[in-house]
Amino acid sequence: MFNFLEGTYLISIVSFIWGLKFLSNPKKAKFGNWIASMGMALALGVTFVSLGINGTLKINIILVGASILLATILGKVVSKRVEMTEMPQLVSFFNATGGACAVFIGIIEASRINSLEPVQFTSLLLGLFCGGVATSGSVLALRKLSRKVSDYRYSWIKVLSRGLLLTSLLLITGASFGWIGFNFLQLSLILGGLALCYGVLFVLPIGGADMPVVISLLNSITGITTALAGILLDNKIMLAGGIIVGASGILLTIMMCKAMNRSLIKVLTGSFKGSNNQQTSSGEQVYQEGNVAETALLLGLSKRVAIIPGYGLAVAQAQHILRQTQKLLVAKGIHVDFIIHPVAGRMPGHMNVLLAEAGIEYKALKEMDEVNEEMSSYDLALIIGANDVVNPAAETNSSSPIFGMPIIKAYQSNSVVVLKRSMAKGYAGVENELFNKDKCKILFGDAKESLQLITNELKLI
Amino acid sequence: MVFENLDEAYFIIFCILIGIEVIGNVPSILHTPLMSGTNAISGIITIGAVILLLDISETDYLNLVLGSLAVFLGTLNISGGFFVTHRMLAMFNPKTKKHV
Numbered sequence: 424m425f426n427f428l429e430g431t432y433l434i435s436i437v438s439f440i441w442g443l444k445f446l447s448n449p450k451k452a453k454f455g456n457w458i459a460s461m462g463m464a465l466a467l468g469v470t471f472v473s474l475g476i477n478g479t480l481k482i483n484i485i486l487v488g489a490s491i492l493l494a495t496i497l498g499k500v501v502s503k504r505v506e507m508t509e510m511p512q513l514v515s516f517f518n519a520t521g522g523a524c525a526v527f528i529g530i531i532e533a534s535r536i537n538s539l540e541p542v543q544f545t546s547l548l549l550g551l552f553c554g555g556v557a558t559s560g561s562v563l564a565l566r567k568l569s570r571k572v573s574d575y576r577y578s579w580i581k582v583l584s585r586g587l588l589l590t591s592l593l594l595i596t597g598a599s600f601g602w603i604g605f606n607f608l609q610l611s612l613i614l615g616g617l618a619l620c621y622g623v624l625f626v627l628p629i630g631g632a633d634m635p636v637v638i639s640l641l642n643s644i645t646g647i648t649t650a651l652a653g654i655l656l657d658n659k660i661m662l663a664g665g666i667i668v669g670a671s672g673i674l675l676t677i678m679m680c681k682a683m684n685r686s687l688i689k690v691l692t693g694s695f696k697g698s699n700n701q702q703t704s705s706g707e708q709v710y711q712e713g714n715v716a717e718t719a720l721l722l723g724l725s726k727r728v729a730i731i732p733g734y735g736l737a738v739a740q741a742q743h744i745l746r747q748t749q750k751l752l753v754a755k756g757i758h759v760d761f762i763i764h765p766v767a768g769r770m771p772g773h774m775n776v777l778l779a780e781a782g783i784e785y786k787a788l789k790e791m792d793e794v795n796e797e798m799s800s801y802d803l804a805l806i807i808g809a810n811d812v813v814n815p816a817a818e819t820n821s822s823s824p825i826f827g828m829p830i831i832k833a834y835q836s837n838s839v840v841v842l843k844r845s846m847a848k849g850y851a852g853v854e855n856e857l858f859n860k861d862k863c864k865i866l867f868g869d870a871k872e873s874l875q876l877i878t879n880e881l882k883l884i
Numbered sequence: 885m886v887f888e889n890l891d892e893a894y895f896i897i898f899c900i901l902i903g904i905e906v907i908g909n910v911p912s913i914l915h916t917p918l919m920s921g922t923n924a925i926s927g928i929i930t931i932g933a934v935i936l937l938l939d940i941s942e943t944d945y946l947n948l949v950l951g952s953l954a955v956f957l958g959t960l961n962i963s964g965g966f967f968v969t970h971r972m973l974a975m976f977n978p979k980t981k982k983h984v
Contacts, residue, residue, distance in 0.1 A: 439925050440902055446921045446969075447910035453973045456921055460966040463928065467962070470931050474938045483938050486948060490937075490955035498963030502971060513968055514920045521927050521961035527954035528932050531940070531947050642923050649929040650896075656932050663899050664928035670903030671922055675915065682912065765912045772916035779975040790912065 431469040432660040438462025439664055443671065466660055467491070507780045508737040511770040512565045515638050518645055519561035525554030525648040526615055532655065533611035541599065543655050548595045550651030551611055555618025556625060557645045563626040564637050575627050581692070584624035591617045633690045635770040636679050640687075643672025682765035685828070710846070713864030715873065718805075718840050719880035721864075722748075725802035727758045729794070731831055732778065734768050735808010735844065739870035742781035745807070748878050749783060760801075761788050762831055764812035791831050801836040808842060808870050814855045823853055839863040842870045917972045924965025930958030 438458050445455025471491070475484045498517075505513050529551030539547065566572040591614060597603040598610055605613065629637055650665030652658075680687050722728060730749070736742060752759050761783065767774045775788055798804070806813055813833040816823040833839055834857050841858065843865055857863055866873055910918055937951035 439928075440906060443903075443906040443918075443922065443925070446918050447907050447914060449911065449914060449976065452914060452917060452976070453970070456917070456966060456969045456973055459921060459925055460962075460970075463925070463962055463966070466928065466931060467934065467959075470934050471938075474935060482942050482948070483940060483951075486952045487934055487937050487955055490952045491934075491959045494956045494959035495963040498960050498965075499967050502964050502967035505968075507972075507975075510916060510920075510968065510972065513964070514916070514923055517920075517927075517961045517964045517968070518923050520957040520964075521923070521929060524927075524929050524933055524954045524958035524961065527950050527957070528929070528936060531936055531950050531954070534947060535940075639919055642919060642926065645926045645929075646922070649926050652929050652932045656935060658932060658935070659895075661928055661932055662895070664925055666896055666899035667903035667906075668922045668926040670900040671907045672919075674904050674907060675910075675919060675922075678910075678912075679915070763913075770916045770919070772913050775913040776916055776972050776975060785976065788913070 428469060428473050429659070432466060432658075435462040435466035435660055436663045438465075439667060443667070506740070507777055508740060509569070510776065511635065511638065511768075511773060512568050514770075515561045515565040515568065515641075518638065518642050519558050519565070521645045522554045522557030522561060522641075522648065525550055525645070525652055526558060526618075528652055528655075529554060530608075530611050530615060533607045537607065539655075543657075545595065545599045546651040546654040548598060548611070548614055550648050550655060551614050552591055552595065552618045552621075553644050553648040553651065555615050556622040557641050557648060559619040559622030560626045560641045560644075561622075561638065563623050564634050564641065567626070568634050572627075574630055580624055580628050584621060584627075587617055587621045587624060591621065628692075629690065633685075635766065636676055636685075636687070636690050638770070639672060639676040639679055640691075643669050643676060646670075646672050679766065682829070710858045710865050711861075711863065713840055713866045715866065715876040716880055717864065718866055718873075719877045719884060721803050721838060721840060722752060722757075722805070722877065723755065723881060723884040725757060727801045727803075728752060728760070729798070729801040729804045729833070729836060730759060730761045731804060731806045731809050731813060731833055732761065732763070732767060732774050733807065733809025733812060735842070735870050737768055737773065737777055737808070739808065739872075741807065741869075741871040741874050742777045742783075744871055744874045744878060745778075746781040746783055748874055748881070749787070751878060751881050759787065760794065762791060762794055763788055764791050764809070764831055765829075767809060767812055791829065795832055798832040798835040799837075802838065804833040804836040804839045806833060806839065806841045807874075808844075810843075810855055811853070813857055814853065816853060816856050820856075825853055833857065834860060834863075837862065841865045842873050843867060844869060917969050920965055920969040920972065924962055924969060927958055927962035927965060930955060930962060933958050 439462055442455045442459025445451040471487060529547055532547055594614060626637055646665050646668030650662050650669060653661030653665055680690060749759050761778060763774045778788060811825055813831050814825060815834050817825045817828045817830045820826060839862055858865060907918060933954035937955055940947045940951050
């Protein structure tokens with residue numbers, strides 16, 4: 424029976440690897456997701472059945488079955504109901520549940536077992552700690568994404584969080600060598616508590632703009648936690664799955680940092696705004712307010728239009744009306760490109776998902792690098808709820824905290840219209856010089872309403 | 885047991901290399917679905933929760949509750965992760981445009 428189980432695990436591991444490989448390819452991604460989920464169902468199902476048959480404990484079998492069934496249904500319902508704009512939050516939420524699962528595993532094991540191999544003992548404690556950090560960190564990242572929590576950058580937070588990390592690591596080391604007198608359960612509860620606090624303090628000072636990176640990193644930490652649990656339970660598939668997720672998660676994190684031209688260390692220490700806090704007190708911005716009729720006219724008279732979407736589009740749920748606008752423009756023989764910054768929105772690829780949801784064709788979506796050299800060929804750049812990703816300060820002002828970040832060179836196009844709710848700063852919290860330029864008009868209001876008005880106006884032209 | 889020879893070390897190193905290799909060339913358009921997909925795969929930790937829960941004594945109520953919670957949360961990670969990834973990817977497919 425056991426060999427049968429091991430064989431199944433092997434098949435599942437291969438399906439995960441293939442699944443990930445396909446998930447990295449736009450044409451095969453759906454199949455990749457399907458094959459990975461089948462591998463997962465197989466592994467879970469066979470584990471349940473083969474261990475359930477041997478076991479005589481009826482209640483446990485019912486509990487396992489009921490938990491799996493309920494969670495599967497709930498997962499399906501939640502993932503169908505949630506708005507596409509809230510995808511990043513949802514990914515973060517599911518990551519938190521995985522971390523919490525690891526915490527419970529650690530506590531249960533600690534309460535039942537008195538002696539373990541040294542390696543397993545350490546993995547249990549480390550896994551418990553990583554799981555706790557992933558859980559509370561993901562929950563806070565989620566709250567930050569939905570702007571329920573703002574950034575706290577007091578220096579005592581950093582001191583406290585480093586202190587907590589050090590204490591926890593000392594505790595794990597001490598316990599592994601048998602220097603600490605707590606019993607196993609006490610130790611695991613203390614460590615779990617420390618980990619939850621550390622997760623919060625770890626994410627608290629990190630800027631909201633960096634949340635995608637943080638979620639990706641926490642995702643990778645959950646992977647590592649899974650691998651540690653695999654060592655603890657001497658289970659190959661948990662070890663393999665965990666390590667693969669951990670490794671690819673770290674790579675993905677680094678790729679995201681590169682897209683923003685930031686180092687991972689700077690993201691983690693929250694030094695994005697640190698330099699900025701001292702210099703925000705510059706005077707009021709001078710800008711020109713545009714109006715709907717003028718914007719519609721500008722659009723109608725252009726030959727080539729670049730639409731640059733940002734998080735404001737997602738917040739306003741304006742992707743469907745944007746599709747209408749695009750249709751109208753194309754019908755008038757105007758060339759429309761959507762230019763997507765690698766980190767537009769709150770997650771890489773977030774904008775692509777939203778625009779695809781609205782039915783905008785794949786070929787109209789351009790990545791920043793594809794078109795950045797020919798931005799001056801556009802008659803109009805329509806910026807919808809994006810700010811930092813078009814801020815020329817990233818290229819010109821070496822004292823700006825976003826200096827060096829690649830931007831879409833919207834300022835090179837012949838004219839610029841920005842749809843914005845207010846003159847508030849972008850997520851990075853810096854002034855945008857683009858808005859001061861003569862060729863730039865700002866149209867205030869909710870992106871969805873503004874686009875609706877513009878579209879109505881366009882129909883008349 | 886674990887780590888009694890180098891086999892485990894080979895295993896871990898190969899897994900790391902595979903993890904890095906398979907997503908090496910992913911275009912940024914797929915970053916969000918990929919993150920969501922890997923997140924679902926890390927839900928394999930549920931296997932551990934199932935193994936534990938099946939092994940807990942029938943009178944150890946506290947651990948039965950904790951174990952059930954662990955299985956529940958782990959499965960939620962798996963099912964939610966895969967369904968969400970599917971939903972995101974379905975939107976890239978022009979044939980299934982009306983999908984709400």
